[in-house]
Amino acid sequence: MEEPRKVLQVSGLHVKVKAEQGMLSLIQDIHFDLKSGQVLGLVGESGSGKTVTCNSLLQLLDRKNTIVEGSIQLNGRELNGLKAEEMRRIRGKEIAFIMQNPMSAFTPVYTIGMQFIETIRTHTMLTKKQAIELAVTSMEDVNLPDPPKLMNLYPFQLSGGMLQRVMIAISMCLRPSVVIADEPTTALDVVNQLQVLRQLDRLRLEYGTSIMLISHDLGVISELADEVAVMQHGQIVEQANVFKLFDHPQHAYTKKLLNARPAFPLQQLNRESV
Amino acid sequence: MLLQVKDVTHSYGVPRLFWRSDRRVPVLSDISLTIEQGMCLGLLGTSGAGKSTLGKVILGLEKPRQGQVFFQGHDLYSTDIQTRKVLRRDLQVVFQDCYSSVNPRMTAERIIGEPLDNYERLSLNEQKRKIGELLEMVGLNPEDMRKYPNQFSGGQLQRINIARAIALKPKMIVLDESVSSLDMVNQTHILGLLRELKSVFGLSYLFITHDIKAAYSICDGLAVLEKGELVEMFDDKDRIFASSHATVRSLISSILSEHPRHRSLSLDGDPT
Numbered sequence: 001m002e003e004p005r006k007v008l009q010v011s012g013l014h015v016k017v018k019a020e021q022g023m024l025s026l027i028q029d030i031h032f033d034l035k036s037g038q039v040l041g042l043v044g045e046s047g048s049g050k051t052v053t054c055n056s057l058l059q060l061l062d063r064k065n066t067i068v069e070g071s072i073q074l075n076g077r078e079l080n081g082l083k084a085e086e087m088r089r090i091r092g093k094e095i096a097f098i099m100q101n102p103m104s105a106f107t108p109v110y111t112i113g114m115q116f117i118e119t120i121r122t123h124t125m126l127t128k129k130q131a132i133e134l135a136v137t138s139m140e141d142v143n144l145p146d147p148p149k150l151m152n153l154y155p156f157q158l159s160g161g162m163l164q165r166v167m168i169a170i171s172m173c174l175r176p177s178v179v180i181a182d183e184p185t186t187a188l189d190v191v192n193q194l195q196v197l198r199q200l201d202r203l204r205l206e207y208g209t210s211i212m213l214i215s216h217d218l219g220v221i222s223e224l225a226d227e228v229a230v231m232q233h234g235q236i237v238e239q240a241n242v243f244k245l246f247d248h249p250q251h252a253y254t255k256k257l258l259n260a261r262p263a264f265p266l267q268q269l270n271r272e273s274v
Numbered sequence: 275m276l277l278q279v280k281d282v283t284h285s286y287g288v289p290r291l292f293w294r295s296d297r298r299v300p301v302l303s304d305i306s307l308t309i310e311q312g313m314c315l316g317l318l319g320t321s322g323a324g325k326s327t328l329g330k331v332i333l334g335l336e337k338p339r340q341g342q343v344f345f346q347g348h349d350l351y352s353t354d355i356q357t358r359k360v361l362r363r364d365l366q367v368v369f370q371d372c373y374s375s376v377n378p379r380m381t382a383e384r385i386i387g388e389p390l391d392n393y394e395r396l397s398l399n400e401q402k403r404k405i406g407e408l409l410e411m412v413g414l415n416p417e418d419m420r421k422y423p424n425q426f427s428g429g430q431l432q433r434i435n436i437a438r439a440i441a442l443k444p445k446m447i448v449l450d451e452s453v454s455s456l457d458m459v460n461q462t463h464i465l466g467l468l469r470e471l472k473s474v475f476g477l478s479y480l481f482i483t484h485d486i487k488a489a490y491s492i493c494d495g496l497a498v499l500e501k502g503e504l505v506e507m508f509d510d511k512d513r514i515f516a517s518s519h520a521t522v523r524s525l526i527s528s529i530l531s532e533h534p535r536h537r538s539l540s541l542d543g544d545p546t
Binding site for chain 2: 045046047159160161186188189190191192193194197216217218219220222223225242243246256257260261
């Protein structure tokens with residue numbers, strides 16, 4: 001069987017930030033590879049450096065006050081140290097980003113359609129008409145009802161779950177090779193959460209996109225991830241296949257996380273899924 | 275009976291716009307429920323089901339269009355202001371967003387001291403001692419009382435909110451998505467703390483959430499709300515699994531698995 005291609009290779013990633021006490025190290029020595037079609041879950045408590053890691057991959061950190069060391073290779077191309085201009089061309093097209101709070105990720109003063117088309121047209125040579133068509137089909141892909149009508153609505157007229165699906169549609173419409181999803185379901189209720197996860201899973205199966213899934217919720221991780229990296233204090237303390245990690249956690253912190261799940265009658269659930 | 279909600283119906287008005295006539299959006303219709311002393315009722319539902327509105331109605335913050343709310347035998351919305359002030363003492367609240375429920379310019383000491391200022395006349399030293407005790411009770415250091423909200427993490431700040439809520443030894447606390455914005459580890463800690471406080475003070479909770487798991491771990495009974503209607507009530511929380519109602523089923527089936535082997539997503543099998 002063909003070995004899946006490595007899409008994103010991160011090695012020796014350090015991020016430091018300037019502070020009053022001197023240089024403060026936020027994350028240290030992060031290594032991981034993301035193969036095509038794979039889902040890498042990144043778990044950890046709040047403040048463990050999950051979001052800093054993904055922001056450094058996207059080169060979104062403030063360049064004046066932070067130092068990013070190490071290598072981030074996307075399809076063999078080094079991202080770390082790229083000019084802001086070039087990075088802007090990659091972001092959205094080759095690496096997409098799904099943010100935690102869909103409500104604050106959109107501009108409230110433009111319609112969904114305008115924001116959608118803006119993203120498409122900055123990265124492609126499509127005409128406005130073609131862009132609208134692409135937008136509508138990708139919204140249909142994520143099961144949004146009546147996309148042409150949605151295009152004319154403003155973000156605040158949609159519910160959180162719908163808006164999150166619009167964001168997924170925007171991020172997936174240009175077929176990026178990597179999607180970074182930073183707590184994509186934390187702001188949603190449970191029913192919407194499952195729907196959004198289902199969309200992500202389908203898009204990955206259909207287009208072979210690699211997903212980096214950041215979450216503190218082990219439920220989300222166990223649903224979607226193939227490989228899991230556990231972060232604590234800015235370091236990856238354990239990285240393993242999801243089955244191996246849940247069955248035989250090695251690191252004490254992983255065990256602590258696994259034990260932190262609320263007790264729930266599992267047998268009831270199993271009967272449910274059968 | 276500590277709290278009784280009787281046939282509460284509520285709707286929000288949409289303001290008149292040019293020629294359009296007044297419109298009202300129904301939020302709650304004919305809700306009746308009771309909470310006994312020392313019991314914890316979980317209120318489940320998706321977003322927009324009217325959970326928080328019901329919470330506000332119970333707290334006395336939102337006068338319902340129809341129906342009554344009895345707390346310790348008094349109707350919250352028709353008693354005089356003195357009685358209400360006495361009743362409010364026994365009815366406290368902890369909201370989801372811990373950062374916006376505290377004044378960022380107050381120290382933890384003043385935040386927790388506010389209900390004490392309002393209801394109890396303590397000397398400065400006594401009050402300080404009391405606040406220290408409360409902080410210890412919720413698992414924080416008494417030294418922390420000099421800190422400001424931005425110096426605390428979300429989990430710590432939620433503990434301060436809880437400390438403020440229990441400062442007057444209330445009979446009931448409304449927890450409106452109090453643990454939803456916290457990470458797993460903190461969530462478990464806070465749920466543990468709430469359970470402990472419940473057994474120490476004999477508190478009653480109304481636990482509003484969309485997360486069945488969290489509700490299950492702390493509640494005695496569960497109620498499911500959909501589009502402003504109370505679709506089902508379970509006095510025994512385990513009975514929820516036997517329910518055949520579509521809303522309840524969809525809530526249960528969207529619980530995420532605890533192990534990758536029990537995934538509910540249709541995946542192409544084991545990746546190994």
